[in-house]
Amino acid sequence: MSFRRRLLLLSAAAVAVAIAGASAVCFLIVRSELRGQVDDSLRELARGAAVEVVYQSPSDDERRGGGGEHAATLPGPAPTRRELPGEIDLSGKRLGHRLVALQPRNVVALPAPAPGGATGYAQTVSPDGKVVKSPNATFELPVTERTLALARAKDDQVSYFSDVEVDGADLRVLTTTNPQGQALQVARPLDEVNASLGRLALILAGVGLAGLGVAVTLGLLVARAALRPVHELTDATEHVTETGDLTHRIDAGGVDELGRLAASFNSMLAALEASDLTRRQLVADASHELRTPLTSARTNLEFLARGTGLEDGERRRVTREVVEQLEELGLLVSDIVDLARDEAGREERDEVRLDLLTAAVIDRASAQWPDLEFSAELEPGIVWASRSGLERAIGNLLHNAAKWSRPGGLVEVRLAHGQLSVRDHGPGIATGDLDRVFDRFYRSRGAEGQPGFGLGLAIAKQAVEGHGGTIEATNAPGGGACFLVHLPRVAAADQAVL
Template sequence: MKTGSLRLQLTLWLLLPLVLLLALDAWLTDRRASAAADQAFDRTLAASLKAMREGIALRDGRVEVEVPYLALEVFDAEQGSRVYYQVRDADGTTITGYDGLPMPPRPNRTLYRTHFYDAVYQNTPLRMAATPIPLHDVRSARTRMVWVLVGESTEARQHLAHDILVGSLLQELVLVTLALVIVWFAVGRGLRPLHRLSHAMAARGPDDLQPLDDTALPDDIRPLVAAVNQYVARLHRMIAGRKRFFADAAHQLKTPLAIIQAEAELALRESAPANVHAHVARLHGSVQHAAREVAQLLSLSRLENDSGYAPDLTPLQLDALARNVVLDWVPVARRDGIDIGFEGHDTEAASVTRIEGQTHLLQEMLGNLIDNAIRYAGPGAVVTVRVEGRRLIVEDNGPGVSASEREDVFKRFYRGQASASREGNGLGLSIVREIVRLHGASISLSETHGGGLTVAIVFPEN
């Protein structure tokens, strides 16, 4: 799936939160603008109410109202606003002004206290101010309370709140646009190391597997470069392993193939059946030898640490597997005059010897150990395979391996002094070591009591 530009994705991910923040701020600004407009116009209402209050008096028991021009002229500058006023008695009787103006929802009769509230009068939304005032008649010494109400239609304050909101939004849109431009160029500059890295990778030759230099790269990109270098290193080891395999195969097969070719040519020249048979027999032996070396090279190449091979381990009985492998090698041992035996648990105790392993790999491992023992111990020798719990032991009474060579014998194609005159290619123990590693086990070589070699493999707990 195409993901597009990383630069564009980063910009969009920054744009979405900015848009949400802009919407939230627009809502908050609208509330603040409405509150600011109400506060400003409420002061005008309060001033008008105060001016009207000064024109109201009580004379001879009658309320006389003189609405001063100052009380209403404060609204003249507000285009489109309409002003309503009313002076009413405490019992609700209108003394002067617009009849039916709404009173405060919860009127408080505290004198001179101004109530601000929203109301609707004749389908017109109003912002109202109301206050109760006492009137004193000096002549009659009487006191009377009246309500003074002033209302203004909300067009002007809505217009002011709208202007505040639009101005704020325009300013914020400009800032968001500038922020996105800055982010666009900042992200582009921040991605320059990735572009340089991609150009450096593209400029490399097909055989250049050197690690990438991360000294001039930001800390955030270094893990990526480290992962690439690890992958390239694994690839380099795999390629080196394949090259090593082909080189080893060419080296090891050169002699058998030359022998096969020579024996085939000699057989073609012979006319006597006995001579032809002799050449064919030697040719057959060379083919068997070459086939064995190819099989071991392929097995070693597949099992090496850099091949990426991971066996599927399942529970199995070690002693039962070892017994079956020994039975398979009995005919070979008898043919070479070797006494081979197996020592393991009895049937009832066999269930305790269970390990995690792969059957065919363990069979190949034990087969290589038995083959080495038969091949190098010589006729008349005794080879014993023993299972002790999680320990698999193969011991013989042959010439053994000197202590100085016990680490070298695991190297490929290494053949010790005792085996220099014997047939073999030095790959058996290399294969054994790789199989042991894949099972998380350990292997050790020691001298058999009375002379010979003992190979002990210890498998881990499940």
């Protein structure tokens, strides 16, 4: 699966979760509000509910199946009889009147609803479980143990809401107590609430699907625009891989993460290009420098192979020259390997006492050139470096100073504030050579007859710059060359430890 598709799916999933969460919260809030209104109306109905006495006649009972009662409370003394119209004969005349006895019955009456107000159903439950219903009631609310317990407790502060289903209809029921010590149950149907919630659920589902579609469309457009630099980077990488063209660059454009990534990629290509050019130049220079000593050694070896009649002195001289040429070849190969490996950036680093390291290198140089004088003023200090890399750099600088010093000459070494200076009292550096002394295989005109291949200073520069430092060649006042090396210090002189 492509990165664009994964990004699109993740964004769509995030939007879907957000929409679903918002829809669920909205649904629950509306549901709570609607049911809260129902609960408020039930409380209002419960406050106005009253138990009344109505009277019913046997004829009404027969005609209505036992449900024919007069819902109005009659004023004054309770009537016990009622005059009813007589029967009608075959000619259509009414035959007088007749009197029947009325039977009293308790019912629960609710207050008349306001215009547009809620209607409901009520019943009372006595402690013995007897139920008194509303007039014309066709069903009875379920009476549970909790309802009976409420009726028997006679606690008018206790009430609770419940949802019940009667004859397939969902009802919201408030169960409380009345002043007569009975449990009062007031119910309202939830048909309107459920219908409203059903419509709301459909609306939220439609809005959610539409929002998800819009999110997917916008996500596709945003992903295409946002990932354009990534596609360019991919195309550039594939181009470099297929063609080896390190000169190829991409438009960095912008300062965001992708812009910095493109800039870093261009920097990497530039570094690779420079490294490749350096490698090619190193191979070319090494081939040129190796050709001369190899040719000379080959000539001498061929001469020895043919010279069966050579005198012993001549044979020893030629043999000595071959050995010296082979030693030079060994040194040259060692220098080339140091340059190619770039050890200053790969060797393990640690805190190094630069003053002690320099003193050790000076001791070795004094033993190698006993006819020279080495003076040292070394301030204690610590640097973060590769010990072997710095030893090689400082040793090459001392070797260069000793090579250009006259017999009995003085080489001065100073170390202060993280800056190392190596000065000789030789002929100095020609002005035209100051910018080229650190080039690989570069040898000035005055270096003819001097040992070396022009790699020592190049190796020193590579080691110093690999440690984040700088190196500079100048001519000292009064004559002689001076090389200045500056390395970032970790600790000052008073913080250095042995």
